[in-house]
Amino acid sequence: MTGTALEVRGLTKRYGKLLAVSDLNLEVRHGEVFGFVGSNGAGKTTTMRVALGVLTPDRGEVLWNGAPITFEIRKRIGYMPEERGLYPKMRIGEQLLYLAQLHGADHASASAAVANWLRRFGLSDRTGDEVQKLSHGNQQRVQLAAALVFDPVMLVLDEPFAGLDPEAVDAMSAVLHEQATAGVPVIFSSHQLDLVERLCDRVGIIQRGRLVASGTIDELRGRGPAQFWVDAPNAAATWTAPLRGTQIVRTDGTRYLVQLDGGADDQAVLQAALATGPVHEFRRHVPSLLDIFREAMTEEAVATPA
Amino acid sequence: MPRLPETLNTFYLIARREFLTRVRSRFFVIGTLVLMVLLAGYIVLQTQVINRTVPTSKLAFVGDAQVLAQPLQAAANAEGIKLQIRSVPDLATGEAQVRSGALDALISGDATSPQVDVKEDLSSTIAAPLNQIVKAVALNRALAASGSDPSVVEGKVAGAGINVRSLDPNATVRTQREVVGIFTAALLYVALLLYGQLVAMGVIEEKANRIIEILLSTVRPRQLLFGKVAGIGLMGCLQLALLGVVGLVATSRTHAIIVPNVGIVAVAGGLVWFVLGFVLFALIYAAGGSLVSRQEDAGAVIAPITMLIVGTYLAYFFVAANPDNPIGVAMSIVPPFSPILMPGRIATGDATAWQIALSVVLAIAAILGMNALAARIYTNSVLRIGARVGFVEAWRGVA
Numbered sequence: 001m002t003g004t005a006l007e008v009r010g011l012t013k014r015y016g017k018l019l020a021v022s023d024l025n026l027e028v029r030h031g032e033v034f035g036f037v038g039s040n041g042a043g044k045t046t047t048m049r050v051a052l053g054v055l056t057p058d059r060g061e062v063l064w065n066g067a068p069i070t071f072e073i074r075k076r077i078g079y080m081p082e083e084r085g086l087y088p089k090m091r092i093g094e095q096l097l098y099l100a101q102l103h104g105a106d107h108a109s110a111s112a113a114v115a116n117w118l119r120r121f122g123l124s125d126r127t128g129d130e131v132q133k134l135s136h137g138n139q140q141r142v143q144l145a146a147a148l149v150f151d152p153v154m155l156v157l158d159e160p161f162a163g164l165d166p167e168a169v170d171a172m173s174a175v176l177h178e179q180a181t182a183g184v185p186v187i188f189s190s191h192q193l194d195l196v197e198r199l200c201d202r203v204g205i206i207q208r209g210r211l212v213a214s215g216t217i218d219e220l221r222g223r224g225p226a227q228f229w230v231d232a233p234n235a236a237a238t239w240t241a242p243l244r245g246t247q248i249v250r251t252d253g254t255r256y257l258v259q260l261d262g263g264a265d266d267q268a269v270l271q272a273a274l275a276t277g278p279v280h281e282f283r284r285h286v287p288s289l290l291d292i293f294r295e296a297m298t299e300e301a302v303a304t305p306a
Numbered sequence: 307m308p309r310l311p312e313t314l315n316t317f318y319l320i321a322r323r324e325f326l327t328r329v330r331s332r333f334f335v336i337g338t339l340v341l342m343v344l345l346a347g348y349i350v351l352q353t354q355v356i357n358r359t360v361p362t363s364k365l366a367f368v369g370d371a372q373v374l375a376q377p378l379q380a381a382a383n384a385e386g387i388k389l390q391i392r393s394v395p396d397l398a399t400g401e402a403q404v405r406s407g408a409l410d411a412l413i414s415g416d417a418t419s420p421q422v423d424v425k426e427d428l429s430s431t432i433a434a435p436l437n438q439i440v441k442a443v444a445l446n447r448a449l450a451a452s453g454s455d456p457s458v459v460e461g462k463v464a465g466a467g468i469n470v471r472s473l474d475p476n477a478t479v480r481t482q483r484e485v486v487g488i489f490t491a492a493l494l495y496v497a498l499l500l501y502g503q504l505v506a507m508g509v510i511e512e513k514a515n516r517i518i519e520i521l522l523s524t525v526r527p528r529q530l531l532f533g534k535v536a537g538i539g540l541m542g543c544l545q546l547a548l549l550g551v552v553g554l555v556a557t558s559r560t561h562a563i564i565v566p567n568v569g570i571v572a573v574a575g576g577l578v579w580f581v582l583g584f585v586l587f588a589l590i591y592a593a594g595g596s597l598v599s600r601q602e603d604a605g606a607v608i609a610p611i612t613m614l615i616v617g618t619y620l621a622y623f624f625v626a627a628n629p630d631n632p633i634g635v636a637m638s639i640v641p642p643f644s645p646i647l648m649p650g651r652i653a654t655g656d657a658t659a660w661q662i663a664l665s666v667v668l669a670i671a672a673i674l675g676m677n678a679l680a681a682r683i684y685t686n687s688v689l690r691i692g693a694r695v696g697f698v699e700a701w702r703g704v705a
Contacts, residue, residue: 049519052523053523054519054522054523054689055689071526072312074523074524075524077523079519079520079523079524081516081519081520081523083516083519084516085515085516085517085518085519085520086515086517086520087515087517088515090327098319098323099520099524101319102316102319102320102521102524102525103524104312104524146520
């Protein structure tokens with residue numbers, strides 16, 4: 001299935017004087033992994049809580065398949081809050097079964113799903129143990145299982161990778177990818193941009209309660225001005241000066257990162273470089289998500305002077 | 307999707323978890339067993355002590371005095387005195403048995419002036435009726451000797467007697483009822499305090515370990531609140547009912563309470579008022595608990611509610627001592643005092659039907675009002691982690 005699954009429209013939420021989220025629009029499509037990126041306090045958690053119905057927004061609405069989301073749909077969204085939480089003294093199997101039933105699963109399918117996920121996470125022999133007796137990593141696995149055991153229609157995960165060891169990160173990534181492939185849309189927030197870049201079909205960058213950029217990684221790369229790496233050993237530092245609409249944004253030995261504004265011609269840059277002597281490298285710079293993120297932050301800071 | 311079964315199912319799941327978690331806990335299993343043993347032991351021990359003060363008297367009659375045996379047994383039965391009449395072959399054997407303690411008294415000689423051999427002293431419970439019977443035998447014999455018909459005289463004597471007019475006929479009943487009343491009020495006081503605090507701690511626990519956010523992403527705050535109150539309330543009912551059954555069985559077996567139905571009325575009234583009082587106070591405790599995020603902060607919100615309950619219990623002694631005082635009567639009708647005061651007054655028999663009816667209606671009204679208030683405070687504060695949420699903030703719902 002393609003098309004929009006979850007849509008947040010015109011979301012605004014204040015905490016007293018603090019404007020946490022301001023007129024935010026967001027959409028997550030069926031079968032995609034959507035990464036939610038932003039600084040601490042940018043409004044990611046608030047947006048997720050509103051989507052789940054845990055928080056009531058001041059303005060805006062949440063849609064599911066184009067219609068206002070219902071309590072029944074929300075019940076079937078798997079949620080992993082930033083602040084992890086389980087009953088520490090309740091047995092793992094019982095707890096997962098209880099949570100699955102609360103999410104609307106019947107006893108039989110819930111039991112099967114609990115056994116299934118515990119096996120998958122290598123915790124079958126711990127079914128009867130209290131949660132507090134598990135290691136931190138295993139508690140995280142149980143927490144993820146809690147979001148999966150009722151066959152969710154969507155996954156909303158707030159910082160699912162925080163505090164995981166590399167092995168657990170791989171396991172988590174595999175589960176998210178698998179769920180999305182099965183058609184379950186996944187939205188997660190993270191500060192690990194390399195992970196987001198690798199895992200996500202689309203990314204949203206949020207800054208001070210506003211979505212400043214969203215799209216596929218490629219789309220986001222295409223947003224900024226074109227940049228080229230030019231390795232011209234004989235060139236003077238000012239070799240781009242005659243060219244209109246270009247500037248050197250970084251110098252690395254004999255390598256220059258040249259940025260071209262809107263109408264500037266990349267072939268003119270190459271000719272100017274060749275005019276100085278040999279050119280060892282001429283290639284388009286592919287910014288990482290970190291670069292895009294920094295860029296977006298800077299743009300935002302310029303657009304809204306403090 | 308049909309809404310009602312879904313909502314009910316969620317409520318059932320939550321209440322069942324709360325109930326099972328607590329019924330399986332050591333607090334419940336050991337606590338209930340200890341309380342049951344203590345209660346039964348107390349009642350049995352008390353009646354044992356009372357019974358030991360009236361031991362069975364063992365008597366033997368020899369010679370002419372044997373005519374006294376039958377009338378004494380009859381008199382003893384009528385008075386509720388425990389008496390055992392034994393036979394001895396001769397005087398010497400009887401005397402030896404009195405010395406050894408196997409017999410309490412050996413009665414011998416002429417029936418009108420019998421010799422009573424005792425080890426040390428004759429118990430007055432035996433001496434008084436025995437004296438009367440000896441005098442009656444003497445009278446009969448004197449009448450027969452004088453030629454009168456003893457049966458005619460006996461009939462006239464039987465008709466004669468004193469007329470007792472009791473000015474305070476229910477004094478004993480009254481005392482027993484007062485004891486049962488205090489017991490009922492005390493039990494409700496402890497139950498409301500204990501189970502109410504369990505509700506508050508349960509609410510705080512869910513906030514403290516952060517599971518609240520997962521729960522609220524799939525259930526409504528009210529379902530969670532009412533499920534918790536119902537589950538803990540059922541556990542409380544079960545514990546109280548177990549104790550009530552033990553108390554009733556122990557008292558009926560040992561005849562500790564002679565007033566008919568006092569125990570059953572007290573237990574029934576107590577259970578009804580436990581349900582009303584518990585729901586009312588559980589909602590207050592839950593709303594209070596939702597304001598804080600850590601167990602350490604619990605005291606600040608629980609203490610005022612606890613003081614209210616303790617104060618109400620202390621007021622019961624005033625109410626019980628002054629059953630007709632209008633302030634006491636009014637307090638027993640109005641919540642939040644009625645859940646402790648009214649069942650106490652029902653047990654003592656002071657509450658009239660209209661007072662009971664009015665207090666129940668007011669308690670239900672208070673529960674409905676508190677339900678709206680508690681649900682609102684709970685919904686507004688239960689997700690706020692960190693510093694204690696102010697009451698006004700919780701009501702308005704602004705951060």
